[in-house]
Amino acid sequence: MLKSWSSEFDEFLRDESRRIGKADSISFPTTEADVIDAVLQARDLNQAITIQGARTGITAGAVPQGGHVLNLSRMNGIGEVRTDSDGEFRLTVSPGALLTEIREVAAKNGLFLPPDPTETSASIGGMVACNASGASSFFYGPTRSWVTALRVVLSDGSVISIRRGESFTRGREFNIYNENGREIVGTLPIYTLPPVKTAAGYYVADDMDLIDLFIGMEGTLGVVTQIELKLIPVPKAIASLTAFLPSEEAALRFVRAVRGEDVGGLDYQGMRPIAIEFFNSDSLNLLRDAKSKYGAFSNIPPLKPHFHTAVAIEYHGESDDECEESALAAVELVMALGASDDDTWYATTEREREPLKAFRHAVPEAVNLLIDERKRACPELTKLGTDMSVPALQLERTMSMYRADLQESLLQSVVFGHIGDNHVHVNILPTDMDQYQRGKSLYMSWANEIVAMGGSVSAEHGIGKLKAPMLKIMFGEDGVSQMRVLKSLFDPTALFSPGNLF
Numbered sequence: 001m002l003k004s005w006s007s008e009f010d011e012f013l014r015d016e017s018r019r020i021g022k023a024d025s026i027s028f029p030t031t032e033a034d035v036i037d038a039v040l041q042a043r044d045l046n047q048a049i050t051i052q053g054a055r056t057g058i059t060a061g062a063v064p065q066g067g068h069v070l071n072l073s074r075m076n077g078i079g080e081v082r083t084d085s086d087g088e089f090r091l092t093v094s095p096g097a098l099l100t101e102i103r104e105v106a107a108k109n110g111l112f113l114p115p116d117p118t119e120t121s122a123s124i125g126g127m128v129a130c131n132a133s134g135a136s137s138f139f140y141g142p143t144r145s146w147v148t149a150l151r152v153v154l155s156d157g158s159v160i161s162i163r164r165g166e167s168f169t170r171g172r173e174f175n176i177y178n179e180n181g182r183e184i185v186g187t188l189p190i191y192t193l194p195p196v197k198t199a200a201g202y203y204v205a206d207d208m209d210l211i212d213l214f215i216g217m218e219g220t221l222g223v224v225t226q227i228e229l230k231l232i233p234v235p236k237a238i239a240s241l242t243a244f245l246p247s248e249e250a251a252l253r254f255v256r257a258v259r260g261e262d263v264g265g266l267d268y269q270g271m272r273p274i275a276i277e278f279f280n281s282d283s284l285n286l287l288r289d290a291k292s293k294y295g296a297f298s299n300i301p302p303l304k305p306h307f308h309t310a311v312a313i314e315y316h317g318e319s320d321d322e323c324e325e326s327a328l329a330a331v332e333l334v335m336a337l338g339a340s341d342d343d344t345w346y347a348t349t350e351r352e353r354e355p356l357k358a359f360r361h362a363v364p365e366a367v368n369l370l371i372d373e374r375k376r377a378c379p380e381l382t383k384l385g386t387d388m389s390v391p392a393l394q395l396e397r398t399m400s401m402y403r404a405d406l407q408e409s410l411l412q413s414v415v416f417g418h419i420g421d422n423h424v425h426v427n428i429l430p431t432d433m434d435q436y437q438r439g440k441s442l443y444m445s446w447a448n449e450i451v452a453m454g455g456s457v458s459a460e461h462g463i464g465k466l467k468a469p470m471l472k473i474m475f476g477e478d479g480v481s482q483m484r485v486l487k488s489l490f491d492p493t494a495l496f497s498p499g500n501l502f
């Protein structure tokens with residue numbers, strides 16, 4: 001079952017972080033029994049196990065550092081949608097099923113799964129392991145909110161089957177039984193997670209549902225082999241509005257107003273958007289440039305020269321009229337902030353929404369193309385992408401910090417992302433390794449500032465291998481040691497995912 005490494009498997013040495021690892025063997029299980037066999041064989045051979053879903057992760061969590069690669073892409077079954085006795089729609093899936101495939105099955109039943117990491121070729125096992133989220137997490141929450149049961153294979157080959165609402169910790173104390181009846185008893189780390197969107201470190205809280213410990217564990221506690229998901233009906237009406245504001249300050253006021261916050265002089269009477277996304281002026285300039293160079297960006301509507309900063313919002317409503325009323329209320333805000341009603345794009349049908357969606361996804365794509373170009377001259381170059389969130393009250397301070405530091409450093413960058421959740425990505429675009437190192441120092445200094453403001457060093461991408469030093473900034477040596485102790489209760493020989501988190 002375990003295949004010795006040969007060059008035909010080399011693509012499995014990397015993920016979207018573009019880091020390249022090494023490995024001794026690989027397996028492609030198709031059933032939970034296969035997973036257990038592979039885990040036990042690797043353990044007997046003393047080979048650590050790196051678990052892989054679709055390898056779209058960007059923190060190198062699925063990149064092996066030697067040992068065995070357990071690739072779950074062929075364990076990809078999707079069950080039938082059912083309505084449970086509580087009236088909820090549920091779907092049981094295998095970990096390798098892709099988000100696109102799950103969405104298709106749900107859509108055939110008039111349903112949808114809200115978590116939306118921009119990369120829809122992610123596997124559901126990877127999404128659970130990273131507690132993936134995206135634009136619509138502003139309203140619908142991250143993957144965690146949609147997982148109702150899990151099966152997890154541990155390093156001794158035993159299985160934990162856990163259902164939401166059935167196993168809770170007492171304070172931080174817990175006990176849980178595997179299917180062989182062995183009890184695992186322990187204490188959760190004592191740190192308190194910041195009240196912001198976060199995917200950094202183990203999720204812990206007093207009296208928490210134990211299922212949440214396995215969501216966001218980044219492959220360090222076990223192999224997720226089955227996931228039960230909650231689905232909801234497709235919204236009756238969907239509408240997108242992209243507003244171009246004359247300054248970043250105006251854009252931030254717009255964001256606060258549509259979030260329903262009290263912003264002096266601005267009154268927003270529309271419904272709460274399900275997503276609020278931000279694109280700074282450098283992002284728009286990068287897109288203008290990409291549009292002039294690459295045909296792939298031709299479907300993005302023209303970006304007028306005076307468009308400075310963009311905020312894209314999406315509504316899910318009961319009717320087109322309800323969405324339109326809210327969009328009109330948002331357009332009034334845009335005008336009150338000094339732009340014209342022509343400085344907005346509004347779309348309701350799927351066809352109309354497509355170019356707006358393309359616009360939202362184009363910035364990271366343009367970044368990747370630029371970095372690929374620069375890599376020709378400097379192969380070791382990568383982009384530096386931040387993924388940090390802050391409490392709402394710190395949003396303006398954080399944005400000014402980024403702006404001032406980037407201006408001073410003269411490094412090229414774009415800032416975009418999920419501003420509804422006070423979570424933007426700063427992408428630094430170095431031209432050489434000297435600039436890369438300077439960008440890295442900036443990133444570390446921001447991480448310290450953001451932790452001091454009560455934020456998270458990773459809001460959605462997770463820690464993986466690349467951000468392990470940041471986990472210490474956020475939780476201190478003590479917090480990280482407590483996480484290690486927790487891991488050892490489930491994985492005493494540190495078989496799973498060496499290098500992830502720690």
Ligand SMILES: Cc1cc2nc3c(=O)[nH]c(=O)nc-3n(C[C@H](O)[C@H](O)[C@H](O)COP(=O)(O)OP(=O)(O)OC[C@H]3O[C@@H](n4cnc5c(N)ncnc54)[C@H](O)[C@@H]3O)c2cc1C
Nearest residue numbers: 053054055056057061118123125126127129132133219224
């Ligand atoms: C262009 C682009 C945009 C992205 N945008 C977002 C975004 O908006 N939001 C977001 O959250 N992420 C985003 N991502 C990151 C990525 O898509 C998500 O982290 C996704 O959840 C990873 O899923 P995967 O199947 O590719 O996992 P992999 O990359 O294969 O693995 C990720 C981690 O999960 C572990 N893992 C995978 N499967 C299992 C399993 N069954 N059991 C236990 N552990 C497992 C791996 O060991 C690894 O640590 C983006 C990536 C790209 C390339």
